[in-house]
Amino acid sequence: LAADGAPSVVRIASLAAAAGEIVIAGDEAHYLARVVRVRAGERVTATDGRGSTATLEVIETGTSIRTRVLEHFTQERRATLELWCGAPEGDRADWMVEKLGELGVATFVPVHFKRARWERAEAKRERWERLAIAALRQSRSAWQLEVRPPVPLAEALRSLAPTSARWVCREDGAPWQLVQGAAARAQCVATVGPSSGFTDDELKSLADGGFESISLGRSRLRTETAAMTVAALRAAADNA
Amino acid sequence: LAADGAPSVVRIASLAAAAGEIVIAGDEAHYLARVVRVRAGERVTATDGRGSTATLEVIETGTSIRTRVLEHFTQERRATLELWCGAPEGDRADWMVEKLGELGVATFVPVHFKRARWERAEAKRERWERLAIAALRQSRSAWQLEVRPPVPLAEALRSLAPTSARWVCREDGAPWQLVQGAAARAQCVATVGPSSGFTDDELKSLADGGFESISLGRSRLRTETAAMTVAALRAAADNA
Numbered sequence: 001l002a003a004d005g006a007p008s009v010v011r012i013a014s015l016a017a018a019a020g021e022i023v024i025a026g027d028e029a030h031y032l033a034r035v036v037r038v039r040a041g042e043r044v045t046a047t048d049g050r051g052s053t054a055t056l057e058v059i060e061t062g063t064s065i066r067t068r069v070l071e072h073f074t075q076e077r078r079a080t081l082e083l084w085c086g087a088p089e090g091d092r093a094d095w096m097v098e099k100l101g102e103l104g105v106a107t108f109v110p111v112h113f114k115r116a117r118w119e120r121a122e123a124k125r126e127r128w129e130r131l132a133i134a135a136l137r138q139s140r141s142a143w144q145l146e147v148r149p150p151v152p153l154a155e156a157l158r159s160l161a162p163t164s165a166r167w168v169c170r171e172d173g174a175p176w177q178l179v180q181g182a183a184a185r186a187q188c189v190a191t192v193g194p195s196s197g198f199t200d201d202e203l204k205s206l207a208d209g210g211f212e213s214i215s216l217g218r219s220r221l222r223t224e225t226a227a228m229t230v231a232a233l234r235a236a237a238d239n240a
Numbered sequence: 241l242a243a244d245g246a247p248s249v250v251r252i253a254s255l256a257a258a259a260g261e262i263v264i265a266g267d268e269a270h271y272l273a274r275v276v277r278v279r280a281g282e283r284v285t286a287t288d289g290r291g292s293t294a295t296l297e298v299i300e301t302g303t304s305i306r307t308r309v310l311e312h313f314t315q316e317r318r319a320t321l322e323l324w325c326g327a328p329e330g331d332r333a334d335w336m337v338e339k340l341g342e343l344g345v346a347t348f349v350p351v352h353f354k355r356a357r358w359e360r361a362e363a364k365r366e367r368w369e370r371l372a373i374a375a376l377r378q379s380r381s382a383w384q385l386e387v388r389p390p391v392p393l394a395e396a397l398r399s400l401a402p403t404s405a406r407w408v409c410r411e412d413g414a415p416w417q418l419v420q421g422a423a424a425r426a427q428c429v430a431t432v433g434p435s436s437g438f439t440d441d442e443l444k445s446l447a448d449g450g451f452e453s454i455s456l457g458r459s460r461l462r463t464e465t466a467a468m469t470v471a472a473l474r475a476a477a478d479n480a
Contacts, residue, residue, distance in 0.1 A: 095335060102465050104458065139459035176476045217475030218344065219379035225342050229472040235457030236416045236473055 007043045007055070008036040009137045011144065015048035019072070022046070022056060025064040031137070032058075032065050043070070049136050049144025051075045075142050080106035080187050081234045082164070084156055086194025087116040088223035096224040097128045101135025101145035103231035104238070110150040113202055116194030121150040153202055157209045164189045166211040168203070169226050173213030176233055190214075190230045195223050247283045247295070248276045249377045251384065255288035259312070262286070262296060265304040267370075271377070272298075272305050283310070289376050289384025291315045315382050320346035320427050321474045322404070324396055326434025327356040328463035336464040337368045341375025341385040343471035344478070350390040353442060356434030361390040393442055397449045404429045406451040408443070409466050413453030416473055430454075430470045435463050 010028040024032065024046075032038045038058050044067065047053045052074045056067035083105050088096060093110075100108055108128075110118045125147055132145040151159075160166070167173075168191045191211060198206075216229045250268040264272065264286075272278045278298050284307065287293045292314045296307035323345050328336060333350075340348055348368075350358045365387055372385040391399075400406070407413075408431045431451060438446075456469045 099465055099468070102459055102461055103469070138462060141459055175479050215479060216472070217479045219342055219381055219475065221342055222378060225339055228339070228468060229343070229475070232456070232469040232472040233476055235459065235469070239415050239455060239457045 006140065007045045008032065008038065009045045009047060009140050011049050011133050011136050012046045013048055015046055015052045015054055015072075019069055021059070022054075022067050022069060023064050024067060027133075029063065029065045033061055033063075038065070045140070047136065047142045047144075049133070049142070051077060051142050053142045077106075077143060079234075079238045081231060082107040082109060082187075082189045083227055083230065084109045084111045084153075084189060084191040085227050086111055086113045086192060086196075086198075086223055087118045088227075089195045092222070092224040093124065094127065094131065096227055097145070097147065098131045098135050099228045100231050101132045102139045103228070103235045104139065104141055104143065105145055105231045105234075106143065107146045107148060109148045109156060111156050111191070112150055112152045113194045113196075114199050115196035118150040125149065153205060157205060160189065160209060161187060163187055166206075166209065167191065167214045167230075168198075168206045168211040169193070169216055169230060170213040171215060171220055173215040176214050176216055188234065190234075192223055192226045192230065246380065247285045248272065248278065249285045249287060249380050251289050251373050251376050252286045253288060255286055255292045255294055255312075259309055261299070262294075262307050262309060263304050264307060267373075269303065269305045273301055273303075278305070285380070287376065287382045287384075289373070289382070291317060291382050293382045317346075317383060319474070319478045321471060322347040322349065322427075322429045323467055323470065324349045324351045324393075324429060324431040325467050326351060326353045326432060326436075326438075326463055327358045328467075329435045332462070332464040333364065334367065334371065336467055337385070337387065338371045338375050339468045340471050341372045342379045343468070343475045344379065344381055344383065345385055345471045345474075346383065347386045347388060349388045349396060351396050351431070352390055352392045353434045353436075354439045355436035358390040365389065393445060397445060400429065400449060401427060403427055406446075406449065407431065407454045407470075408438075408446045408451040409433070409456055409470060410453040411455060411460055413455040416454050416456060428474065430474075432463055432466045432470065 040058050040060060042058050044056045046056050054072045055070045057070055058067050060066040110121050112118060128147045132147060136144045164187045166189050216226055280298050280300060282298050284296045286296050294312045295310045297310055298307050300306040350361050352358060368387045372387060376384045404427045406429050456466055
């Protein structure tokens with residue numbers, strides 16, 4: 001059990017189909033056996049990271065862990081945030097991904113901008129996926145952050161859902177509260193520029209694509225701080 | 241000049257007294273000469289991190305940088321957030337301090353809780369101070385994060401200003417928005433527990449001290465994520 005007494009969470013990819021017994025193997029078994037140290041008779045929460053959750057009772061522990069499904073339910077998602085993000089400096093993307101996962105961001109899209117391309121993003125995706133799973137366990141959510149492959153801005157704009165609210169984070173934008181109320185339950189896309197900033201052409205493309213400028217506060221924020229701030233504001237709005 | 245064309249920011253401790261010429265030395269001179277590469281004739285913003293700001297014109301560069309004061313002004317602070325924070329896991333405090341600085345938190349108080357004491361916090365204070373100065377430059381604020389020495393909870397409670405709004409961040413607290421409006425301009429103190437959680441006694445002490453429980457979202461957040469989230473919400477509220 002965690003410090004607060006709630007059951008530990010593991011991520012099981014094929015949960016929706018499972019009934020009766022589930023055998024947990026690999027990383028998640030290691031987590032339960034070595035980190036959490038579960039024992040037979042204890043309960044564990046499993047989620048597939050796509051809205052499906054089950055309560056499991058541990059039958060037997062070892063290198064794999066045998067469990068019995070006690071109950072099983074699915075959740076509807078109330079609101080989503082898709083984050084389009086320019087490359088931050090150095091290794092700052094790693095913890096940014098962890099934090100976006102904890103804060104319940106639905107989709108992280110690394111976007112190539114003219115002044116900053118994502119380097120080795122494909123190689124990093126596997127690590128980001130692991131960080132997203134760890135964040136899922138930590139946050140006890142039924143939804144795992146989806147990490148997309150990097151795309152150029154023009155391609156991201158072409159794939160935009162017509163129903164989404166669209167924001168671009170800018171120092172001189174409208175205060176966040178002005179748009180927060182209007183779109184508190186909608187599907188939202190927020191764009192955060194790279195550390196080297198947007199070009200005028202990029203800002204025009206975003207404006208043409210219906211992106212409204214919002215400001216996250218009086219400070220100039222680093223890329224990863226701005227991304228986390230949008231995620232935090234959205235998580236708080238969704239909890240109102 | 242930065243990517244967006246705004247003058248670079250340096251922190252000069254004794255700015256309020258300065259008039260005429262200022263010679264910048266040490267870390268800040270290194271930053272201007274090597275990182276920003278300022279040249280004679282360019283402008284730089286200097287702040288003491290306590291509300292005083294000056295626009296400087298560079299006269300001569302070198303290992304120290306000679307400047308002329310063009311204008312000088314002071315700002316009133318509208319709202320402050322003091323963050324009482326339990327120890328997070330591992331090295332997560334470093335980037336937390338950086339982010340709290342960027343987001344304009346006034347005061348960071350490392351608080352010893354029963355289940356988690358701050359280790360080597362005195363040794364870390366010098367690094368945190370450097371991170372706070374870097375965050376000041378980044379955020380272009382006139383206010384530097386003040387890093388206090390670690391204190392036990394009981395001592396922090398004894399030093400509390402009577403006028404402050406007081407929040408403790410809890411999964412089962414009231415949604416943030418309910419308290420945000422009421423205290424958007426006040427002096428606020430927010431408490432975030434250590435990774436191992438509060439004890440019942442600690443929660444009782446906080447409640448007795450007038451701390452109201454607030455929830456930051458549906459997710460269970462790590463200590464450092466919760467601290468950053470409060471800071472982000474406060475920064476956004478202050479910008480309304």
